[in-house]
Amino acid sequence: MYLKTISIAASFMTATIFENQLYLVLLLILGGISLYWLLSRFLSIQKERDFLKEENQYFIDSFQSIRNPIALVHTPLRTICNNACPENMKYDLLLVIRHIDYLDEHLDKLSGLKYLHNHPGNLDIAEHELGNFLKDRFRSLQSYATDKHIKLTVKTAFNYASAWFDKGKVTPIIEKFVMNAIDCSEPESNIILLISICQEHWEISVTDSENGKLTKLYNEHKRWMPKYKSEFECHFVKSILLKKLTNLCSGKILVNNSSHAITLRFPVKCTCGNKPNHPTLCITNSPKNEKIDTLLVKAPCKRNSHKPVVVLADSNDDFRSYLEGCLTEDYTVKSFGDGAEAMDYIKDEYPDLVICDTELHSMNGVEFSSRLKTSCHTSIIPIILYGSHIDIDRYNRRKTSLADTFLQIPFGVEELKIETSILIKNNRFLRKSFLQRVFGEKFLEIKATEILKTDESPLINKVTQIILKNLDNEKMTIKFIAEELGTSRTSLYNKWIQLTGEPLRNFIRKIRMEKAYEMLENGNYRVSEVPEKIGMKNVSNFRESYKDYFGKTPSETIKNI
Numbered sequence: 001m002y003l004k005t006i007s008i009a010a011s012f013m014t015a016t017i018f019e020n021q022l023y024l025v026l027l028l029i030l031g032g033i034s035l036y037w038l039l040s041r042f043l044s045i046q047k048e049r050d051f052l053k054e055e056n057q058y059f060i061d062s063f064q065s066i067r068n069p070i071a072l073v074h075t076p077l078r079t080i081c082n083n084a085c086p087e088n089m090k091y092d093l094l095l096v097i098r099h100i101d102y103l104d105e106h107l108d109k110l111s112g113l114k115y116l117h118n119h120p121g122n123l124d125i126a127e128h129e130l131g132n133f134l135k136d137r138f139r140s141l142q143s144y145a146t147d148k149h150i151k152l153t154v155k156t157a158f159n160y161a162s163a164w165f166d167k168g169k170v171t172p173i174i175e176k177f178v179m180n181a182i183d184c185s186e187p188e189s190n191i192i193l194l195i196s197i198c199q200e201h202w203e204i205s206v207t208d209s210e211n212g213k214l215t216k217l218y219n220e221h222k223r224w225m226p227k228y229k230s231e232f233e234c235h236f237v238k239s240i241l242l243k244k245l246t247n248l249c250s251g252k253i254l255v256n257n258s259s260h261a262i263t264l265r266f267p268v269k270c271t272c273g274n275k276p277n278h279p280t281l282c283i284t285n286s287p288k289n290e291k292i293d294t295l296l297v298k299a300p301c302k303r304n305s306h307k308p309v310v311v312l313a314d315s316n317d318d319f320r321s322y323l324e325g326c327l328t329e330d331y332t333v334k335s336f337g338d339g340a341e342a343m344d345y346i347k348d349e350y351p352d353l354v355i356c357d358t359e360l361h362s363m364n365g366v367e368f369s370s371r372l373k374t375s376c377h378t379s380i381i382p383i384i385l386y387g388s389h390i391d392i393d394r395y396n397r398r399k400t401s402l403a404d405t406f407l408q409i410p411f412g413v414e415e416l417k418i419e420t421s422i423l424i425k426n427n428r429f430l431r432k433s434f435l436q437r438v439f440g441e442k443f444l445e446i447k448a449t450e451i452l453k454t455d456e457s458p459l460i461n462k463v464t465q466i467i468l469k470n471l472d473n474e475k476m477t478i479k480f481i482a483e484e485l486g487t488s489r490t491s492l493y494n495k496w497i498q499l500t501g502e503p504l505r506n507f508i509r510k511i512r513m514e515k516a517y518e519m520l521e522n523g524n525y526r527v528s529e530v531p532e533k534i535g536m537k538n539v540s541n542f543r544e545s546y547k548d549y550f551g552k553t554p555s556e557t558i559k560n561i
Helices: 001-062 065-084 088-118 132-142 142-147 167-183 215-221 239-247 287-296 317-327 339-349 365-374 394-401 413-441 458-469 478-485 488-501 506-523 539-550 554-560
Strands: 127-128 151-156 164-165 190-197 201-207 223-225 231-234 252-256 261-267 308-314 331-337 353-357 383-387 403-409
Touching: 001 164, 127 132, 127 413, 127 506, 132 167, 142 151, 142 365, 151 339, 164 167, 164 239, 167 190, 167 201, 167 261, 167 394, 190 413, 201 488, 215 252, 223 287, 223 554, 231 458, 239 413, 261 488, 308 317, 317 331, 317 413, 339 353, 339 365, 353 413, 365 383, 365 394, 383 413, 403 413, 458 478, 458 488, 458 506, 478 488, 506 539, 506 554, 539 554
Parallel strands: 151 190, 308 331, 308 353, 353 383, 383 403
Antiparallel strands: 127 164, 190 201, 201 261, 223 231, 231 252, 252 261
16 A cells, blocks of 8 residues: 555656656747747848838939939020020920929938938038028928818918028928828818917917817827926827937927917027037238228228128018128128118228128119129129029029029028128138239238328229230330329339339239230130230240240140130
């Protein structure tokens, strides 16, 4: 009996141990299968993700390949449309060009997507006039609303205001926000977009329609805000990209259940990006600057400030006041609403730059710009002309105005500041380089006490006119020029040295050489014909003097041309 009991117990223990080992083996097998499945699934997802990433990268990179053929089609079509062509053809061409512009706009967005893909955390912050920027964005969505038989109305609670944000990243957020409002509205309804701004933020608000679809759309993902019981914060549904962009731009989507209002809000000054840092442009009252102004300005005035002087001409008082406020920190701004008044000021004071609208009182901006650019006294002043959206006559107006830069409304304030700074810098550099090329490198280094008075500066113009008038006269000397001026040779020589820092004969030689280069460049004269035209009868002496001045022979000049 004892042995039987022990045998039964041993058999039970053996079965239990075997059963536990069996469970352990089964558990290990199941664990191995699960691990294999998870690993295979992970590798499959990773492979699919890499494939999608490569596919997206190929799609993003392809925009340049698309843009080049579009540009090759757009440019000749625009040329044909601007030239003389039948009116029935012009209408069709304008329709094609307009749709090509739409396609080009989408390619710009694709380019922005590529930049976001390569620089996911970077923001390019710039100052923008908020009202014009948003109205332009909404204008591009009008056709989308019209196709759904919905009226889109925009109301602003301000005239003009500045905001700092990344245009490329904020634009798709705004467009998606408005498109959601359009998609959730009933046909024949009216959507009112209210734009407002305060010291901390700016926002776009829209009231949900009676069907409540828009509120339900954002209710799917909400996070209650403790400060406002009836208001909650949410984000775009089924869009990881837009959610990422909204967070990157410090934006919020707020839904108010009591008023049924949905609001898209951004800070006025986004502090999480790289703001442009432009060095302040200063023009000091140095002897060099005074001498440049004395020689190249009809009636230069003593500068009262280191800030460059900018004339702003616009008949829209509100917009002119807004731009003046944006530029005052870096420039001395003189604003005018009347073109004739601005013209009189420019001729008397000679500012560093002119900014004007195409629409002015007394005269339009195109005529205003053209008059300044065709006057020998004001032609050197850089001009920025800005006007409304592209129209049929835009290119002719641009050509007639002769302006240095044409900006299309709406333009970024930062863009205007950059253009202003670059044009003023380039203009002053060119004026300085011109004087040094004509009168020598050391010309502007003469001390302030040696600078001639303003009423004596016309001497240079008179001498230049005499030289050009008698350029073919081989016997034109300092004595000859002095007799033409009614002064003595010694007096002219001393005055010229005092003014320019170099002998007058060097100036005569420079004008002759520059004129020779101009003749060769135009291709109207052979090398053997040029010396006689500039008062150098001996061809070999001309070749030697030309090579000494330009570092190359006349024949080499023609070959390079």
